[in-house]
Amino acid sequence: MLDDLIDYACVFAGVEAVIDLDLYNSIENSIIELLDKLDIESVLPFFTLDEPFRKFLIRLSWGDGKMNSIFNKIKVGENFGLEIVQELISSNIITIQKSREEPIALYPKQMIKKELRAYEIQPKLYFTKPFYRFWFNFAEPNRDAYGNINKEKVLEDYKNYSFKLSSLLFEQLSIELLELKFRRKNQELKICGSYWDRFSEFDIYCNSKNASVVGECKYTNRPITKAELTKLESKIIQSSLKADYIALFSKSGFSHELEKQQSDNLLLFSLKDFREIL
Numbered sequence: 001m002l003d004d005l006i007d008y009a010c011v012f013a014g015v016e017a018v019i020d021l022d023l024y025n026s027i028e029n030s031i032i033e034l035l036d037k038l039d040i041e042s043v044l045p046f047f048t049l050d051e052p053f054r055k056f057l058i059r060l061s062w063g064d065g066k067m068n069s070i071f072n073k074i075k076v077g078e079n080f081g082l083e084i085v086q087e088l089i090s091s092n093i094i095t096i097q098k099s100r101e102e103p104i105a106l107y108p109k110q111m112i113k114k115e116l117r118a119y120e121i122q123p124k125l126y127f128t129k130p131f132y133r134f135w136f137n138f139a140e141p142n143r144d145a146y147g148n149i150n151k152e153k154v155l156e157d158y159k160n161y162s163f164k165l166s167s168l169l170f171e172q173l174s175i176e177l178l179e180l181k182f183r184r185k186n187q188e189l190k191i192c193g194s195y196w197d198r199f200s201e202f203d204i205y206c207n208s209k210n211a212s213v214v215g216e217c218k219y220t221n222r223p224i225t226k227a228e229l230t231k232l233e234s235k236i237i238q239s240s241l242k243a244d245y246i247a248l249f250s251k252s253g254f255s256h257e258l259e260k261q262q263s264d265n266l267l268l269f270s271l272k273d274f275r276e277i278l
Helices: 002-012 027-037 053-062 067-074 078-090 130-142 151-184 226-238 271-276
Strands: 094-097 124-127 192-196 201-207 212-218 245-250 266-270
Touching (some): 002 130, 002 151, 053 067, 053 124, 151 192, 226 245
């Protein structure tokens, strides 16, 4: 039932007033009902449905949110791209998260390896509501110039790629749960979010004077295994991150071998633990 709540929130959080949600109804039927009833211009500013904002938001919904990569994909220059971003932030459609990666060059005219000279540290962009990501991922690409939506194609795409919506929301919920657990231990995780650098990406990295936590979230139908923990530990070393704790969050639990390793510094959270925040 908790996974149903998460799946529904990925689509309907932000437009709950449009339809009467029934968790006993299939999510596919609920999506069709939403598309039949929704006047999208009452939910989104009209300009977001026109170019270049439309193309920008579709590309954002498909990728990892790295800002400059989106500029390159839709072929806009940095100055114009930043104007688009600022307008969308001002309209509360997206938010921005700066990278916490240390710059490669620590002082002017520092010599940098040739292979790193083109590397740029990028911020990431996120939709402020899960529904916005759903709309620009599935509905808007299948809407014609007259506003007609190919609902069969929306459902087909949703069936194949809905995991992208669920995974992101699961990460956000995992951060909330982790912060709650540490507050109960009188440890405040003040800087908490995803982390990325030129080596790797981490679903969660919380860094404060009290504790550093690296987290990984898996919203899949298979348990997290010891091999995945080993891979995460290798990534932590490569990125030179401090990790007082490792926290793993899994929709489908953990292998028996991994459960035996649970300790004060290896925190395992399964779906039932999310009852505290849902």
